[in-house]
Amino acid sequence: MTEQKPVVLVVDDERDHADGIVEALERLPVKALAVYTGEDAIEVLRSRRVDVVVTDLKLEGAADGLDVLHAARQNSDSTEVILITAYGTIENCKEAIRQGAFDYLVKPLDIDQLRTLVEQASRRAAGAGTRRVQSERSQEHFIFEGIMGDSPAMQRIFEIVRRVAPTNISVLIEGPSGTGKELLARSIHSNSRRRNKAFRPVNCAGLTETLLESELFGHVKGAFTGANTDRKGLFEIADEGTLFLDEIGDMPLTMQAKLLRVLEDGLVIPVGSNKPVSVDVRIISATNHTLNELIGQNKFREDLYFRIKGVNVSLPALRERPEDIPLLVQHFLQEAADEIGSRVSGVTDAAMQVLTNHDWPGNIRQLKNVVRTMVVMCDRDRLDVQDLPPEISRRRQLTGGTAASANLAGVSLNDLEKKAILDTLTKTEGNREKAARILGIGERTLYRKIKEYNL
Known part of the structure; x- marks a missing residue:
């Protein structure tokens, strides 16, 4: 398997200057690309892996080099940032280094020095690893926030989560009670492109069928006794975010059918209403049951199982x-x-x-x-x-x-x-x-x- 080249993102509102830096970096074993606004750089950082950012401190538009730095640190602690600045703003760059920047260069650029810094930053980014959310300097054993473990079993899980977190694919987490299924679900959400939207958990075993339907889909005023106002369900509240369906194996069969319909067409109908509402929600489910056994006992729908099991993660018992x-x-x-x-x-x-x-x-x-x-x-x-x-x-x-x-x-x-x-x-x-x-x-x-x- 061919080893992936480090990705270097060059950010400069002077197109010729940005393109010139990309050309200068072509001598290195890296893949360099250029964008010309801070906003575009932030979008790239949110959507793909970037190992090193080379950005001008001063950028026209709403986002400057410091905003790009903060976006890089927010999206991955393994991304290194090199700032380019005029002599008069060196102090700003020194402050940026205290905030996590790798280094800075003063204009006019010394191309050889730039190449050296990019090589050093690429090596550090590779050493930090894309799985670890905690900084390499902390030397803590955290994989995503709150998830830890050096055992081979946990390392396999971390690799699966690292791959699946940035996608929109549904995830089914299986494992005994108390193994950290919700914590893992939150980690998947916080490392996804939906991280700035809502994460909403619901325990499917803790509510009656009527209350669960209202909780998920909402209701309109007068739909049932006690429904004194319209109320949005968790699907609407978590729109563009993530919904965590805990203990999904305990969901009643009739609710399973309603949930399947929502997952298939992306429309929810509040209780007591006939007006569908369009939603965009990522589903992460969890269970301490073996769903295949429940399917054999006609207690869980096979079509729903295949819908929620985009990727399966099995958390081991602590023993x-x-x-x-x-x-x-x-x-x-x-x-x-x-x-x-x-x-x-x-x-x-x-x-x-x-x-x-x-x-x-x-x-x-x-x-x-x-x-x-x-x-x-x-x-x-x-x-x-x-x-x-x-x-x-x-x-x-x-x-x-x-x-x-x-x-x-x-x-x-x-x-x-x-x-x-x-x-x-x-x-x-x-x-x-x-x-x-x-x-x-x-x-x-x-x-x-x-x-x-x-x-």
Whole structure:
């Protein structure tokens, strides 16, 4: 497969100057294109991948070079921006660098210097990666806002989401309760071209059929008892945005038929009205059911299934990606500590082992609540096993989820730690790097404990 060339967008309201820069960059292994207004540059940034922007600071029209910089940073933190300026506005460029610009050049341009900067900026853009919303400088493990994980399972999901987010294709997110389906849906929306429009979630299992129809399609005054005014439905409210249909597997069959009609023709009819309203809404659905099984039981329409399943994303249970638990624990710990003003800043190895080896039936939602509770109750600077809630203490799963480890009364902490390390090394076939990651400890700590326990 041929490697894609870095894309360089040149922005200058002097057409000859812009075209000259594009010609000068043709000697580099990049694809350069020119636009002549800030507004056009912002539109390009919203619609396609751009690795490097070379823009004049002063542009005629409503948008100048700083506006282009802000649009670039808003659309992708991996896009680097080089500013071109006259001598008198150097201070503005220095301020722009503090706001995230890569560098600046002073007119008249030194073409060799420009080529060097573009090459450097292209390498940095490639290193940052198009998947990460957090800056490369932060070194955080966030993929889109609030989504994190280094496990192979999550990396596959990030790749799917990176590809599907900028499109209008419908997405079906499957996975157990508490795995973060709505958070993933919000991330898809926030990285889409609809990001500046509404994102509206609705729980299809939490409303009666009548209320769900009114919630989705709206109603007119007098449509039913209590309908005292006209009310727009979520389809109209989310027009040009995204509608998230959570627990769609629990939607009644009659509502499924009405939803399918809307998705096919883009028209909604409010309850009590016969006047259709045109809408443009992207649909993201989620379920903790297996929809194919519901189809076989005649509880879900097959034609609706194929309509909503443009791209399918399956979120794994937390127990299926234990190597991500230390990262999640630290994130939730910091989040809780900041919220309540706690001085807690870390977790002991012993406590992290218990958290990592627990089976987490409530998934990420349960883990977040447990960590928050531990932070609230802890009066030291590190969480320890004594801070674990009773339901976790009673079920320390140290053998990857077997029932035999549930009864641990009378066993010393050292014996538990030794067993956890031995079992994890067995599970990873002696891979110490992977074992340390699963146990939530550093490799040096693992090596020391292996020697200490003579493993």
